[in-house]
Amino acid sequence: MADETAFRDALAQHAERRQGGQEILMALQENETTPRSRGRGRVVWAAAAALAIAGGVIGGTALLGSSPAAYAVTKNADGTVTVSIKDIKAIEPANAKLRELGVRAKAVPMTSDCAPLNGASMYNGSDWDVPNGVSNDSVTIGTKIPSGYTVLLSVSDKPGRGTGLGYTGPVQGPAPSCVLDPADDPDQRATN
Known part of the structure; x- marks a missing residue:
């Protein structure tokens, strides 16, 4: 209004x-x-x-007026952080804000030529805050992410997907620079 x-x-x-x-x-x-x-x-x-x-x-x-913000990273009253990325070009500024807030999450592009995530590097425990409120527009990340791990926020610019905003479970070690698009992952296609 x-x-x-x-x-x-x-x-x-x-x-x-x-x-x-x-x-x-x-x-x-x-x-x-x-x-x-x-x-x-x-x-x-x-x-x-x-x-x-x-x-x-x-x-x-x-x-x-000005165009809608390409990204938003908002710290909520309960300590969670809500992330919205509407343009793949906004990944870097969104990541800078996540780092500033001390959130162990990283936005990365979803591509068809990225290597699949190694299952051995994925966190297998259940004692972490799974992101919630996931929609095509935003995802809310909890504060409980295992030490040494990073939650990846995947951003797609493929037509018909909006931003294609999604997430992975916590990944150990240095976070990769991209994630494989599930539509191009042979392991994902075999199970669907």
Whole structure:
């Protein structure tokens, strides 16, 4: 609802600017009757055109606003962290925020040419906080992740998947730079 109100306010401001610009142009047309004023008229017309263009740029920016955030990393009151990544290009800034918050999780791209995760490097215990609230938009990570392990957040940019945001169980050692897309994993295809 707040977005709709902001949009309507911006639209009203844009309409007011356009109306003001039109009134200036009409006044200039009415005043341009003598040959002597034509030289000045051109300068005034150029100034009016520049004003109209500037108003259009300002109005366009107000109407369009900024694009939605490509990522969000939010620390919740209960200590969990909710991560949303809408653009694969936002992986690095999201990871920087995760590191800043001390969360042992890392966002990585999901690709068709990445090596499959080694089962030996996966955490086998059940005493960790499995991410919850998983949707195509976000995942909430708990604070209990085994020491020396990292939860991987996979981000896909394949068409028809939205962000394709997902996660793995904790992985031991240095976190890989990507995860294999399950659609391209022969082990995954064999079990489905």
